[in-house]
Amino acid sequence: MTQKRVAVIGAGYTKFDEHWDKSLRDLATEAGGKALADAKMEGKEIQALFVGNMSGGRFIGQEHLAALAVDQAGLTPIPATRCEGACASGALAFRKALLSIQAGEHDIVMAAGAEKMTDIKGEAAVAALMGAGDHEWESAIGLTFSGLYALIARAHMKQFGTTREQLAMVSVNNHKNGALNPLAQHPYTVSLEDVLTSTMISDPLRLLDCSPITDGSAAVVLASEEAVKKLGIENPVWILASGQASDTLALHDRKSFTEMAATKFAAKTAYTKAGLTPEKIDVAEVHDCFSINEILAIEDLGFCKKGEGGKFVEQGKIAIGGERPINTMGGLKSIGHPVGASGIRQIIDLTTQLRGRAGKLQVNGAKVGLAQNVGGSGATAVVNILGVE
Amino acid sequence: MTQKRVAVIGAGYTKFDEHWDKSLRDLATEAGGKALADAKMEGKEIQALFVGNMSGGRFIGQEHLAALAVDQAGLTPIPATRCEGACASGALAFRKALLSIQAGEHDIVMAAGAEKMTDIKGEAAVAALMGAGDHEWESAIGLTFSGLYALIARAHMKQFGTTREQLAMVSVNNHKNGALNPLAQHPYTVSLEDVLTSTMISDPLRLLDCSPITDGSAAVVLASEEAVKKLGIENPVWILASGQASDTLALHDRKSFTEMAATKFAAKTAYTKAGLTPEKIDVAEVHDCFSINEILAIEDLGFCKKGEGGKFVEQGKIAIGGERPINTMGGLKSIGHPVGASGIRQIIDLTTQLRGRAGKLQVNGAKVGLAQNVGGSGATAVVNILGVE
Numbered sequence: 001m002t003q004k005r006v007a008v009i010g011a012g013y014t015k016f017d018e019h020w021d022k023s024l025r026d027l028a029t030e031a032g033g034k035a036l037a038d039a040k041m042e043g044k045e046i047q048a049l050f051v052g053n054m055s056g057g058r059f060i061g062q063e064h065l066a067a068l069a070v071d072q073a074g075l076t077p078i079p080a081t082r083c084e085g086a087c088a089s090g091a092l093a094f095r096k097a098l099l100s101i102q103a104g105e106h107d108i109v110m111a112a113g114a115e116k117m118t119d120i121k122g123e124a125a126v127a128a129l130m131g132a133g134d135h136e137w138e139s140a141i142g143l144t145f146s147g148l149y150a151l152i153a154r155a156h157m158k159q160f161g162t163t164r165e166q167l168a169m170v171s172v173n174n175h176k177n178g179a180l181n182p183l184a185q186h187p188y189t190v191s192l193e194d195v196l197t198s199t200m201i202s203d204p205l206r207l208l209d210c211s212p213i214t215d216g217s218a219a220v221v222l223a224s225e226e227a228v229k230k231l232g233i234e235n236p237v238w239i240l241a242s243g244q245a246s247d248t249l250a251l252h253d254r255k256s257f258t259e260m261a262a263t264k265f266a267a268k269t270a271y272t273k274a275g276l277t278p279e280k281i282d283v284a285e286v287h288d289c290f291s292i293n294e295i296l297a298i299e300d301l302g303f304c305k306k307g308e309g310g311k312f313v314e315q316g317k318i319a320i321g322g323e324r325p326i327n328t329m330g331g332l333k334s335i336g337h338p339v340g341a342s343g344i345r346q347i348i349d350l351t352t353q354l355r356g357r358a359g360k361l362q363v364n365g366a367k368v369g370l371a372q373n374v375g376g377s378g379a380t381a382v383v384n385i386l387g388v389e
Numbered sequence: 390m391t392q393k394r395v396a397v398i399g400a401g402y403t404k405f406d407e408h409w410d411k412s413l414r415d416l417a418t419e420a421g422g423k424a425l426a427d428a429k430m431e432g433k434e435i436q437a438l439f440v441g442n443m444s445g446g447r448f449i450g451q452e453h454l455a456a457l458a459v460d461q462a463g464l465t466p467i468p469a470t471r472c473e474g475a476c477a478s479g480a481l482a483f484r485k486a487l488l489s490i491q492a493g494e495h496d497i498v499m500a501a502g503a504e505k506m507t508d509i510k511g512e513a514a515v516a517a518l519m520g521a522g523d524h525e526w527e528s529a530i531g532l533t534f535s536g537l538y539a540l541i542a543r544a545h546m547k548q549f550g551t552t553r554e555q556l557a558m559v560s561v562n563n564h565k566n567g568a569l570n571p572l573a574q575h576p577y578t579v580s581l582e583d584v585l586t587s588t589m590i591s592d593p594l595r596l597l598d599c600s601p602i603t604d605g606s607a608a609v610v611l612a613s614e615e616a617v618k619k620l621g622i623e624n625p626v627w628i629l630a631s632g633q634a635s636d637t638l639a640l641h642d643r644k645s646f647t648e649m650a651a652t653k654f655a656a657k658t659a660y661t662k663a664g665l666t667p668e669k670i671d672v673a674e675v676h677d678c679f680s681i682n683e684i685l686a687i688e689d690l691g692f693c694k695k696g697e698g699g700k701f702v703e704q705g706k707i708a709i710g711g712e713r714p715i716n717t718m719g720g721l722k723s724i725g726h727p728v729g730a731s732g733i734r735q736i737i738d739l740t741t742q743l744r745g746r747a748g749k750l751q752v753n754g755a756k757v758g759l760a761q762n763v764g765g766s767g768a769t770a771v772v773n774i775l776g777v778e
Contacts, residue, residue: 003494055446057444057517061516061528062520063443064764066474067768067769068638071636076650076651077635079633080474080635080769081472083470084453084473085453085456085471086452092470096470096485099492101492102491102492102493103392103489104391104491105491128446131451131452135449135451136412136414139450244468245466246460246467246469247456247465247466248460248465249453262466375453379457380453
């Protein structure tokens with residue numbers, strides 16, 4: 001069965017930051033408003049809402065977040081659904097929004113993501129984030145996500161000779177880009193030395209290898225091809241393909257620590273659907289929650305051979321102007337990582353590139369972009385490919 | 390656009406109970422196994438999983454529950470997505486599973502629901518459940534769900550003369566049915582006097598007006614019409630229509646305390662799609678989290694005029710053999726209410742009735758059934774209509 005074509009027609013995110021004076025409902029409403037303004041439409045044209053949020057229950061005592069968002073936006077009685085897959089919640093909301101249009105259920109929908117992480121203490125936030133891991137086998141023995149990714153980093157360094165410096169170069173690249181993104185939480189450059197001498201978090205990962213704890217929200221408007229034509233949208237960004245896959249929740253159950261099988265399966269699905277190979281991707285947003293994860297992503301998405309991701313980064317291939325520009329607006333590392341929102345933020349940054357509106361961060365001639373969003377230590381992965389004509 | 394036809398081809402739920410010796414992962418795996426056995430298929434035929442769960446983060450320290458479920462079932466790498474809309478999470482998972490087939494993305498998928506509520510103390514469970522309400526305007530001032538529904542009950546009694554006895558008759562009916570359901574948490578009858586003299590919880594609601602805190606899981610297998618034919622399924626239960634709607638999160642923002650606008654919108658959508666009127670519904674599962682909510686549902690689903698729900702119950706019309714049999718297997722009240730699972734359990738009980746397998750609880754000649762699942766005090770409502778040929 002041929003699936004309906006669907007496009008992103010509006011996109012916007014809030015400043016990612018520690019928002020001491022704004023609540024999740026404020027942030028979500030702001031992001032939704034930005035997406036609507038970008039699409040040049042009013043809220044009443046939205047027929048359904050999908051919200052990615054990982055742990056509102058623990059961060060702010062609030063579940064039922066999609067109903068909250070649609071209520072705050074004054075858009076009742078349209079259907080509103082929260083999707084959760086840890087840090088991949090945003091991409092899940094995007095994907096379910098896409099499917100709702102392809103199912104013939106709706107024509108114009110909004111997919112949003114939001115997380116308010118700074119209302120509780122740091123230790124409580126770390127504990128809440130471990131809800132993404134395996135509670136009985138990982139959290140209960142004291143593992144944290146920096147610990148899990150440190151294990152992955154050590155295995156990758158041992159197996160492939162990936163260096164501490166190569167890990168640091170991921171953060172250097174992403175901060176270099178993010179320094180020019182006014183919506184980034186940490187919009188400044190960091191040097192190799194800055195990363196290598198920053199506070200040790202979980203050996204070998206240091207503070208500047210880790211994405212921060214962030215408040216923020218992001219939203220996009222999706223429309224069917226019929227709606228795109230009817231509305232006379234001039235710059236639709238088409239969703240060429242979407243893939244989603246799962247892996248074991250606990251890291252120790254994996255066949256390999258040095259690859260993410262879910263990313264590989266999701267990417268394979270997406271590439272096959274889009275009829276594209278990795279070489280055709282002009283710009284990519286990958287899930288750099290920790291520096292090592294960007295290296296895994298580069299390999300698992302097929303941008304280089306397994307084990308050569310560190311070298312790929314060292315050779316400057318991920319830079320704007322490089323062979324495969326990655327995280328061109330700053331990634332999770334520099335922009336920040338409000339966990340439920342990041343998957344939508346990635347789509348927005350791709351949209352900006354594909355529309356040619358990235359200013360000094362523009363990848364010249366970018367026509368096809370890929371976003372990879374990961375939940376936990378890789379138990380959920382979503383890969384979306386977007387393109388312009 | 391004509392949407393693809395989709396059927397329920399397998400269904401099963403665990404005993405609903407206080408499961409001191411089973412974890413959420415045990416319960417979810419058991420329910421999934423029952424649904425597969427009923428569909429006479431192996432897990433490897435399932436192409437995607439959708440899981441309804443309200444508050445795993447607060448009940449058991451575990452988010453990312455769809456990945457957990459698919460991992461425990463040994464079904465990686467298929468896509469797995471958690472859907473959340475408070476106590477309507479189960480129906481949301483069911484609906485997203487339906488849309489994924491209608492989108493042409495999958496042919497055979499599983500929709501499940503699970504909640505493990507008894508691992509934390511009663512007060513903590515009540516607090517976690519208030520995550521379904523408005524945290525800033527309701528939970529923060531001490532409102533609980535029994536309190537919110539007590540306000541609704543008082544308003545209904547004042548406006549329409551609904552009596553305390555009529556509320557009690559809802560529980561009497563549902564327990565009468567549930568007494569014959571071996572999977573029910575409270576499989577015994579209660580008398581009118583039992584309800585009227587039970588402990589006061591929130592005036593006018595007493596203990597036996599309230600659904601219990603429960604552990605349990607439920608799962609169904611959905612298949613496209615092509616897959617139903619290919620598999621040679623003999624007793625498919627077709628999904629005739631699905632509707633979903635939202636309302637304000639906080640009760641005080643509603644235009645009326647005595648109706649659920651989200652139920653009315655979702656029902657209107659579903660009836661229109663199915664080309665049916667309320668009179669055509671042979672059997673219904675409605676969301677009796679508190680006795681008053683069954684009365685609201687009876688009215689808002691169009692089974693009687695607004696304000697006459699109490700009388701409808703008093704006249705015995707909801708009994709098996711009555712005009713519109715409701716909660717024929719015991720409802721949330723007698724079977725129990727593991728919040729993320731109840732929406733799926735309703736679908737399963739309808740399926741049992743429509744297949745004519747309800748034994749002593751059978752509604753003779755039942756061909757069309759309706760399930761109504763509500764989140765919070767009505768901010769989310771999902772109405773699904775099923776039927777057999």
